[in-house]
Amino acid sequence: MTTKLDEITLEPVAGLPGKRVQHREEVETAILREAVRLFAERGFEGTPIAEVAERAGLSKQNLMYYFPTKQSLYKRVLDDVLDDWLARMASLADPDQDPADVLRAYVAAKLRFSREQPLASRVYAMEVIGGAKMYGEQIRHRVVPLLRQDIAVFERWIADGKIAPVNATHLLFAVWAMTQSYADFSAQMTLVLGREELDARDFEEAERMITTMVLSCLN
Amino acid sequence: MTTKLDEITLEPVAGLPGKRVQHREEVETAILREAVRLFAERGFEGTPIAEVAERAGLSKQNLMYYFPTKQSLYKRVLDDVLDDWLARMASLADPDQDPADVLRAYVAAKLRFSREQPLASRVYAMEVIGGAKMYGEQIRHRVVPLLRQDIAVFERWIADGKIAPVNATHLLFAVWAMTQSYADFSAQMTLVLGREELDARDFEEAERMITTMVLSCLN
DNA sequence: GTCTATAATCGGATAGAC
């Protein structure tokens, strides 16, 4: 995403029309893949770009050709995290659908993200826990409006008598927290479960438990 | 806590019996206070001990007299976090008491910790999200057994027919996640609420919501 | 686009005087 086409001009007569750009995307993908992993494990300051470069198979200086500063790499990682998450959660909350169906789908989607993109979830979590110092504005503009929309939908259901009159904001916080934790706190969960990592069954149990909790309090 | 009495021997005849030790404790307290704040905001690598020292009112070299390595400071911070948390949560789960009462108290205590010690909660969260690389063993020995005890109590209640047959492990994960998030994700919550920080009312609403969810799914 | 070289700074840690 956010593909810059800076150096098409560097391909003067262009034998193969988009080869440079294509190569750039492959390299960027490799860099970003390793960057998410390291940022999730050690945070922004704890991650040396030299190590990202090494794992991605290029030199530190070469990495800085693609991402001129460490901050630009970090922001790009978070941009991609948000892009992915927003695409999956897009327009899930529809006030005209059955609340139970919507909430089931919402929990399932959020939990699926925790399962499939735990590193993305952790990078985002670390940024928020640290006070969202580098990415606060983006969260304000891209995440908060969506959360407020979801809350508005919950409140609509309450006004229409479709669900019990709970605090819609804190209901959303609860759903977010429970689903998010299966990515962020998996290290502690695996210690409790005495297993190497969470598996499909754990996520099924989680979905059952969370869905039960959410729906049972809305009757 | 964990007060080492190394240099009582440095007070040769001792005019005022414990003055050296007392002074040490004051300095350590100041250091630890600033260390929690910085570790919570920037993580382990992101925190220069020079800045901890400056905020605590001493030189970097002087700080290293009290904490010989950065790791020892970090571990001490986490030790204190755990001490505080364990003291508050000690023996809350009693299989002979009424489940509803126990769970209400459990949620309230955990939420109170999030409100009163958000920095402690965040340092711990960051360590876990990063994979608990430096503190995993301590978590295994000091936290996991307690969580397993709590789970066992829940399962006892289920066996005795006192609560509905839910998945005890994931119920605990859910309670942990929801309460923890009011410390860890407060930056995002305040953005959604459009307020500078969470206040007493927010925590009351949170407690009501979480308690309702937990209890309603156990009938 | 990739490489070599290097600048410039930071950060943890140690030595030794007082």
Add this chain to the structure above:
DNA sequence: GTCTATCCGATTATAGAC
């Protein structure tokens, strides 16, 4: 216990050749 001085590796970033 505190201070001055200092070492040394790591790290971001830039310059310039190919």
